[in-house]
Amino acid sequence: MRIAAGVDVGSTQTKAVILSDDDGMKILARSLVDTGANVQKAAERAFDKCCAEAGMQTADVGYIVGTGYGRYKIAFGNTQVTEISCHAKGAQFLSPAIRTVIDMGGQDSKAISVGPIGEVLDFVMNDKCAAGTGRFLANAAEVMGIGLDEIGPLSLKATRPVKIATVCTVFVESDILSYLAQGKKGEDILGGVHLAIAKRTVSLARRLNIEPEVTMTGGVARNIGMVRALEEVLGRKIEISPDAHFMGALGAALFAINKLDQSFEFGTWKGDHANRGGH
Amino acid sequence: MTEKTEYRGSIHQRQKDLMLAWYEKLDRAANTGDPPTVSMMISGNCVELLEGFGAVPIYPEVNALQLAIRHQSLDPILAAEELGYAADNCAYVKADIGCMLKGITPTGGKLPTPTLILCNFVGCNTYLKWFEHTAKITGAPLYVIDIPFMRTDEPMKADVEYVVRQLHETVQKLEQLTGREFDFERFRQAVDCSRRTEDLWSQIKHLARSRPSPFDAYFDAITLMGPLYVHRAKPEGVEFFEAALAELKAKRDAGQGVYEKEHYRLVMEGPPPYPYFRTFRDMFAKWQACAVASTYSTVGGLWEFGFRHDPDKPFESVALHMLEQNVTNRNYLQRYEQIRRYVEEWNADGIIIHFVKSCRLFSAGQGDMRDYFTKQLGIPTLYIESDLEDPRYFSEAQIRTRIDAFFESLEHSKATAHWT
Numbered sequence: 001m002r003i004a005a006g007v008d009v010g011s012t013q014t015k016a017v018i019l020s021d022d023d024g025m026k027i028l029a030r031s032l033v034d035t036g037a038n039v040q041k042a043a044e045r046a047f048d049k050c051c052a053e054a055g056m057q058t059a060d061v062g063y064i065v066g067t068g069y070g071r072y073k074i075a076f077g078n079t080q081v082t083e084i085s086c087h088a089k090g091a092q093f094l095s096p097a098i099r100t101v102i103d104m105g106g107q108d109s110k111a112i113s114v115g116p117i118g119e120v121l122d123f124v125m126n127d128k129c130a131a132g133t134g135r136f137l138a139n140a141a142e143v144m145g146i147g148l149d150e151i152g153p154l155s156l157k158a159t160r161p162v163k164i165a166t167v168c169t170v171f172v173e174s175d176i177l178s179y180l181a182q183g184k185k186g187e188d189i190l191g192g193v194h195l196a197i198a199k200r201t202v203s204l205a206r207r208l209n210i211e212p213e214v215t216m217t218g219g220v221a222r223n224i225g226m227v228r229a230l231e232e233v234l235g236r237k238i239e240i241s242p243d244a245h246f247m248g249a250l251g252a253a254l255f256a257i258n259k260l261d262q263s264f265e266f267g268t269w270k271g272d273h274a275n276r277g278g279h
Numbered sequence: 280m281t282e283k284t285e286y287r288g289s290i291h292q293r294q295k296d297l298m299l300a301w302y303e304k305l306d307r308a309a310n311t312g313d314p315p316t317v318s319m320m321i322s323g324n325c326v327e328l329l330e331g332f333g334a335v336p337i338y339p340e341v342n343a344l345q346l347a348i349r350h351q352s353l354d355p356i357l358a359a360e361e362l363g364y365a366a367d368n369c370a371y372v373k374a375d376i377g378c379m380l381k382g383i384t385p386t387g388g389k390l391p392t393p394t395l396i397l398c399n400f401v402g403c404n405t406y407l408k409w410f411e412h413t414a415k416i417t418g419a420p421l422y423v424i425d426i427p428f429m430r431t432d433e434p435m436k437a438d439v440e441y442v443v444r445q446l447h448e449t450v451q452k453l454e455q456l457t458g459r460e461f462d463f464e465r466f467r468q469a470v471d472c473s474r475r476t477e478d479l480w481s482q483i484k485h486l487a488r489s490r491p492s493p494f495d496a497y498f499d500a501i502t503l504m505g506p507l508y509v510h511r512a513k514p515e516g517v518e519f520f521e522a523a524l525a526e527l528k529a530k531r532d533a534g535q536g537v538y539e540k541e542h543y544r545l546v547m548e549g550p551p552p553y554p555y556f557r558t559f560r561d562m563f564a565k566w567q568a569c570a571v572a573s574t575y576s577t578v579g580g581l582w583e584f585g586f587r588h589d590p591d592k593p594f595e596s597v598a599l600h601m602l603e604q605n606v607t608n609r610n611y612l613q614r615y616e617q618i619r620r621y622v623e624e625w626n627a628d629g630i631i632i633h634f635v636k637s638c639r640l641f642s643a644g645q646g647d648m649r650d651y652f653t654k655q656l657g658i659p660t661l662y663i664e665s666d667l668e669d670p671r672y673f674s675e676a677q678i679r680t681r682i683d684a685f686f687e688s689l690e691h692s693k694a695t696a697h698w699t
Contacts, residue, residue, distance in 0.1 A: 069676045084684035085691075108677070120688040122653055124662070125681060207650065 002260040003028070004063045005050065006086065006252025007043050007077060009070030010035060012106030012134065013219060014042040016050035017249040018061060021257050025093070029054035030246050039070040047076065063259045065252040069107075079259070084112055084123050086251030087217050092118035093254055094241050099211035102201060102230065102238070103247070104220035106134040111205035118254075124207045132200035134220045136169045140193045143173045144186060151190050152225030158191025167200050190225065198229035205234075215239045217247035288530075290523045291502055297519060298505045299386070304335050306388035315394040315457045318413065322578045323401035323426060323601040323608055327512045327588065328446060330469035331461045332453050337393055338508055339413070343374040345385035347553035347668045355383055356669055370637040370668035372409045379416050394456050397449065398423040402607035403640055422452050426601050429610045434602040442598035469512035470597070471590040476511045477582040479520035484583040486527050487571040488625050490544075491536025493527045496625075497547040497570035498560045499537070508579050536569065543568035543689060546621040548614075549633035549642065550575045554670035562679055566686040570631075572621035574614065577606045581617070611644055615651055622658055629659035629689060636664060636672045659692070661685040 001022035008015045014035045018028045031050035035042040043066070051058050058076075066077035067086040074080075083103070091101045092114050101112040109132055113121040126132055141148045162179050166172055172193065179189045214236060220226050221244035231238050243250060308316050315334040319325070326336050346352045355377025356370055362380070364373050377383070384390050396419050400406035407423065414421035424445045427438045450461045483503070487496045494500070503523060510516030545563070547570045552559050563570075577583075586604045589596040602608060606617070621627060630652055634642045645662065652660040663681050666672035 069680065080683075082680050082684040082687060084680065085687045119691040120684060121692075122659075123684060123688075125677070207646065209654065 002063075002257055003056070003061050004065070004253055004256030004260055005047065005061045006065050006067060006249040006254070006256055007047055007074055008083065008086065008246075008248035008252060009039055009043050009046075009066065009068040009074060010083075010105055010219070010248070011069055011108075013245075014039075014046040014068070014070070015246050015249040016046040017246050017253045018050050018054045018056075019250075019253040019257055021261070025254070025257070027243070027250070027253075028056075030243070030249070032245070035070070039073040040075055043070065043074040044076070063256040065256040065259070067248050067252040078256070081252060081255050083248045083251075084110060084125075085120055086248045086255065088112050088114045088120045088251065089118040089254050090243075090247040090249075090251030091215050091217055091241070092116075093250070094243060094247075095213065095215060095239060097213045098215050098239070100205070100208070100214040101247075102205055102214065102216045103218040104134060104201065104216065104226070105218040106138075109133050109201055109204065109218075109220075111201075111208050111210075113208045113211065118251075122208050124204055126200075126204060132167055132197050132204070133169070134218075136167070136172060136197055137193065137220065137223065137226070139169055140172055140176060140190065143176045144180070144189065146186065146190075149222075152194070152223035152227075154187050155190035155194045155225035156228060157187040158185075160188050161191030161195055162188050164192045164196035167196055172196075191229075194223075194225045194229040195233070197226065198233040201230065202233045210234070212236060213239055215241065215244070217241075217244045219245050221245060288526050290519070290526055293519055293522060294502050294506055297510055297515065301335070301509050302384075302386045302388055305337060305390055306386075308335065309389035309391035312391075315453075315459070316391050317453070318393040318396045318410065318419075320399050320401065320403065320406050321508050322403070322605045323399055324508060324579065325397075325399060325424075325446065325449075325597050325601060326508065327466060327469040327473055327593070327597055328449065328453075330512050331450070331463065331466035332457050332459050333462075333465075334394065334453070334457065336509060337390065339375040339409070340371055341505060341508065342378065342385055342390070343371040343668055344553050346374055346378065346383070347670075348556050349385060350554060350670070351383070351385070352554055352668050353670055355381060367637060367639070369405050369409070370666055372405065372412075373637075374668050375409070376412060376416070379413070392417045393419045395419065395453060396421045399426065399601060400424075401426045401601060401605060402428060402609075405638075405640060420452075420456065422449060424449060424601070426608060429603060429608055429613060432613075434599060438602055439595060439598050442601055443594045446594050446597060467590050467593050470588045470593040472514060472517055473512045473588040474590060476507070476516045476520050477580065477587050479517070479524050480507060481582045481585075483520070483524050483527055484572070484576075486524075486531050489531050490626065491534070491538070491541035492544070492569050492571045493530035493535060493537075495537050495570050496576060497545075497551070497573040498556075498563075500570075500573060500576040501551070504576060504579060511580075538564070538567040538569065540567055541569050542566060543629070543686065544571045544625070544627045545569065546571065546618055546625070546627045546630045547573040547575065547633070548618060548630060548645070548648070549635060550578075550667040551633065552665045552673050553667055555665070555673045555675070558675060559678075562682045566682075568686065571625040571627055574606050574617060577617070580605050581609075584617075584620070607641060611648070615648065618648075618652070619656065622652075622656075627658075628693070629661065629685070631685075632660060632662045634662060634664040636666045637669055638667070659685070659689055 066074035071080040112123045356373045358377035359373035398410040
């Protein structure tokens with residue numbers, strides 16, 4: 001039995017997943033901590049928490065792959081793989097029919113075309129500003145004095161969503177304040193906010209060939225309002241895994257298992273056909 | 280796996296010596312008024328014409344990039360912004376204007392007030408305003424050579440005549456300003472030197488078709504580009520490129536590449552982010568990825584497909600070079616074709632497009648360019664964004680993630696290629 005872990009150090013939250021390949025691939029534990037100012041410490045906390053959750057010592061984990069923007073800061077990790085490869089790998093592992101991944105995180109969003117064995121065929125990312133990301137939603141929630149977990153469900157009640165002209169994370173605040181001053185309903189403002197991001201994200205994703213099935217990953221996938229808005233703009237159903245938030249860490253853990261069985265190493269790829277009965 | 284390989288042969292020292300000698304000439308001109316100097320844009324420059332007057336070129340772009348690579352570009356950029364230049368104005372312009380205001384030069388020497396500001400704008404119409412402002416600040420006379428943009432596959436006869444006519448007017452202008460008579464024979468000899476330099480440069484470019492390539496046709500090519508603009512039309516330019524060709528040919532014959540093992544071969548589109556030149560290069564070195572061709576190295580002239588200056592038709596060939604044989608005056612379809620040929624004939628695995636934030640003119644349309652290569656031709660193409668001069672646009676973590684993910688994906692497809 002091989003045990004491996006993936007640690008995804010995101011801009012807002014750090015996630016860890018521990019996997020075992022005993023009796024098929026099995027997730028033994030997941031953990032989630034806020035990243036905060038110390039990226040290295042956040043990775044340690046997430047990993048320790050995950051080990052405790054799995055009821056094992058850190059030494060029991062045979063290989064650790066780091067991912068996310070803080071991947072090079074993980075002192076205890078064995079190697080690093082980008083979150084783009086990890087999200088593709090994780091999403092396709094959980095649902096083999098997935099061909100397009102929309103990953104919306106705290107500070108960036110990406111669209112990824114995925115091949116039949118979880119490989120990245122192509123990808124696009126947002127510009128380096130935080131427009132169209134989780135931070136945009138967090139700012140909107142703060143201005144309106146509503147919890148981040150509540151804005152999604154509330155946005156679904158919108159009957160006449162307002163038009164949010166800006167996608168700038170800073171300027172959206174003045175847009176919202178002006179709508180509040182006009183007496184617009186909270187749900188209609190939030191409906192507009194979600195639609196604005198959905199439109200921006202879909203226009204980004206359309207630079208790729210959007211093939212079904214489509215899934216959404218990253219922290220914002222927990223926001224049901226965002227999922228519905230994306231489905232509306234995209235005109236198709238989006239699959240959401242309960243592990244959407246952990247997809248980067250899961251993909252990293254899968255790469256780590258591959259490292260242990262030597263089916264994968266960047267630079268000396270041997271393919272993971274062994275896991276899938278050959279090609 | 281971090282590999283920091285950079286080729287340092289004798290040509291690097293020769294290049295430094297040549298460029299330093301140029302800056303010393305400019306410093307002398309600033310102090311004594313001799314030799315006469317002419318400001319020009321690199322792309323489509325007519326440096327041969329200047330030789331007919333013993334005049335020396337000033338390239339504001341070279342000054343700007345020298346500052347950026349030495350991490351000195353932000354101060355002059357901020358000085359220009361204080362004056363009212365907008366955040367999205369060309370950062371080369373701002374760095375240049377800021378330098379003039381603050382009296383900064385990359386070498387610490389003086390830059391002269393040009394005898395003539397010759398606006399040979401090709402494709403980049405920002406240059407018109409840039410040189411108008413330069414003329415206003417320095418008080419130097421401005422003359423604009425209007426180069427029609429490429430609207431057809433070949434330059435139209437009328438366009439060539441139009442440019443030749445303006446070159447003759449430039450000669451008259453320079454005769455008045457320098458008080459020197461135009462030396463036609465010296466001009467013709469300069470055109471002949473250019474022909475020989477271009478032939479050598481083209482041979483160097485073709486060496487990169489070997490596997491492994493003996494040099495990086497993006498990062499290393501930049502070392503050779505300064506002498507190409509400044510010394511192309513002089514015997515010392517010919518000598519420099521003879522030495523460069525011999526050195527790189529020896530590397531090629533010995534089977535020496537840029538890296539211990541050349542894992543990937545790339546075509547690069549767009550200029551590099553000069554303020555983070557080393558960091559950016561290391562991102563590719565990590566994957567042992569070598570550029571085998573680049574469009575940026577054809578900004579000053581496109582010679583690997585056969586064009587040469589012609590001493591038997593000096594004015595006409597200078598006009599043709601200005602019209603067609605430099606990347607910035609070529610239309611998008613010609614740019615697509617140039618890159619496609621590089622990928623096919625230089626055997627590349629993928630394309631990197633570097634979008635320059637402060638150069639909408641040259642970068643606009645690169646999203647479509649990416650679509651063309653990925654969707655229509657199926658060539659893996661990465662699109663990244665920062666700036667050639669302004670350090671504020673470079674987001675290291677984001678760019679590193681894009682580059683790493685691109686190579687992870689290439690790694691995957693290379694390894695699985697035999698299955699499909």
